Amino acid sequence: MIMNGKKGVILGVANNKSIAYGIAKACAAQGAKIAFTYLNDSLKKRVEPIAAEFDSEDLVYPCDVSNPDEIKALKVSLEKDLGQIDFIVHSIAFAPKEGLSGRFYDITKSAFDVAMDVSVYSLIEVTRELKPLMSENSSILTLTYYGGAKYIPNYNLMGIAKAALEMTTKYLAEDLGKDGIRVNAISAGPIKTLAAAGISDFRFMLKWNEAHSPLKKNVTTDEVGNSGMYLLSDLSSAVTGEIHYVDCGFNVMG
Ligand code: 0WD
DSSP: OTTTTOEEEEEOOOSTTSHHHHHHHHHHHTTOEEEEEESSHHHHHHHHHHHHHTTOTTOEEEOOTTOHHHHHHHHHHHHHHTSSEEEEEEOOOOOOGGGGSSOGGGOOHHHHHHHHIIIIIHHHHHHHHHGGGEEEEEEEEEEEOGGGTSOOTTTHHHHHHHHHHHHHHHHHHHHHHTTTEEEEEEEEOOOOOTTGGGSTTHHHHHHHHHHHSTTSSOOOHHHHHHHHHHHHSGGGTTOOSOEEEESTTGGGOO
């Protein structure tokens, strides 16, 4: 049981199709104790039964990452209920629909600001607020996508956000290394989740990846979950600042 004795918080479970759910499943199977957060009351109803699946019904907290007070309140709750933590999963992204199709240069400043705030700055703010709780051998994981490294049709504004998120991962890794905290990102292949439903022609992306990846298949949430568990565990104790592709090899194709 690789995660025995480890405690952490997972932000970004929306339902049992979420990538964060796959990560929770893999960590719980290896003995981790997990706290969960939800964005709003309608997602609370979905997240509570999921937390119960992992014996975490008493560890479910609100946290809209665009509201600094909710992040501060999360810190207080986690300190009271878990004390120290060993890992954080940031599996959150949002861009207004207008930023996920059409001409790229039509992106508005307000859409840009929202996407960067929720999808990028939140990683910095969550890290800073929860850092006092983090043990000196802990791990932070975020989720990115290939559209942050290369052009992907319709990914538009989220591509810009993911590029910034990937660099944020590297700068945080350098800054927190001296405190014994590792920071990594998984670049997952496309998976049909709620967030993915916002991207135009997503079904085409799935078919394209399946046909053109070395493994000739699409990745599953369980597969991303297992790789996430590795990055959160001591098995990856010398890995930080890494953008780890879990995409059936798609990114190596020319
Ligand atoms: O193909 C995919 N699905 C990929 C997703 C490929 C590669 C990366 N990713 C990334 C996403 O960009 C995101 O960063 O993985 C992360 C998780 O996404 P997901 O698992 O695909 O999507 P989902 O199950 O929808 O979880 C994302 C959740 C939100 O769900 P909804 O559908 O309600 O937007 O992020 C949360 C919310 O629960 N979220 C927030 N949480 C706190 N505060 C906020 C917010 N302001 N906004 C969104």
